[in-house]
Amino acid sequence: ARKVMFVKHAAAYVVMPGGFGTLDELAEILTLVQTGKSPRIPILLVDSTFWSGLVDWLRASMAAQGTIDPDDLDLFSVVDKPEQVLEAIFAHYEGRGFEPSRAEREKLLQL
Template identity: 45%
Template sequence: MKQSRPERRQGQAVVRGKLVPESTHDQRLLDRQGSTDWVHMDPWRVLRIQAEFVEGFGQLAELPPAVTVFGSARTPENAEDYQLGVDLGRALAEAGYAVITGGGPGVMEAANRGATEVDGAVSVGLGIELPFEQKMNDYVDLGIEFRYFFVRKTMFVKYSCGFIALPGGFGTLDELFEALTLVQTHKVTSFPVVLMGTSFWGGMVDWIKATLLGSGKIAAQDLDLMHLTDDVDDAVRIIADADAARREELRSVAAQPAEPQ
């Protein structure tokens, strides 16, 4: 006869044998001297993740059309890239766009700073919890701190009509190639990706052409997903043209008569 094992239902799950805990969730919740491990358990993380999505969607839903600017947090204020970020942030704001950055120092601060120089503009920072201290820069009108990179990345894409990448490190590369992948796979459409700084990005673009395209890892049309420039006005024009085309497409679809059922 099979030996009976202890059993307990936990929500939608059933646990038996050694998996049955010595105490219940209620006991651990109500025990003021109990372990705090529950804060770090995966089911609780799901709620935290959900809360971050809800908070992000709620705070950003009424933003005007926005553009996300990426770049290095290590860029000093006296660097050319910093001034480029200020000029870009100002130009985007003058064109009617909110400016979204990662909220940190360096190029991110510069773009936020440029946006605040325009009356009525909106400067947004989407920060991330990191092992080292990185506070929200002082030029952010709306700042949101996230625990999870993937939630933050969703906000960057959902509430932007384009990305502009200034010189940066691994974080900038991560965001850049994620954006290119989303456009390449048609997860997002009419979404321009602009690389500012031909001397910085040129070698990478040459490698993409020679190695990725040369070995058949990407298609020739994938090269058109990136726009390389040194000119702020050109970068803003690329964003604005794509935005106008997307709006026209939406108007065209909305104007079409509904098909009979």
């Protein structure tokens, strides 16, 4: 229940280096956005050195073998500096506002 509420009320998801709990929460938000059960929000992985192995594996294994669509790799961004976190969040919402898009609303209503 905690994760559902966390995702439901988040305007952005900033993921710092962490352990299995962090990976669990990251997989949860990626899955919810990928499947349209949550509106698209900025998902930012902070510290490219830490996250590069996971991102490489997602690309070389999951996307290459067709278990995720290569476009799913665009659901998140990897950044290194606090300024990049803010820039990504502002860029996302300046272009679309805080409300779900019409397509997102329709998809959410079909669940």
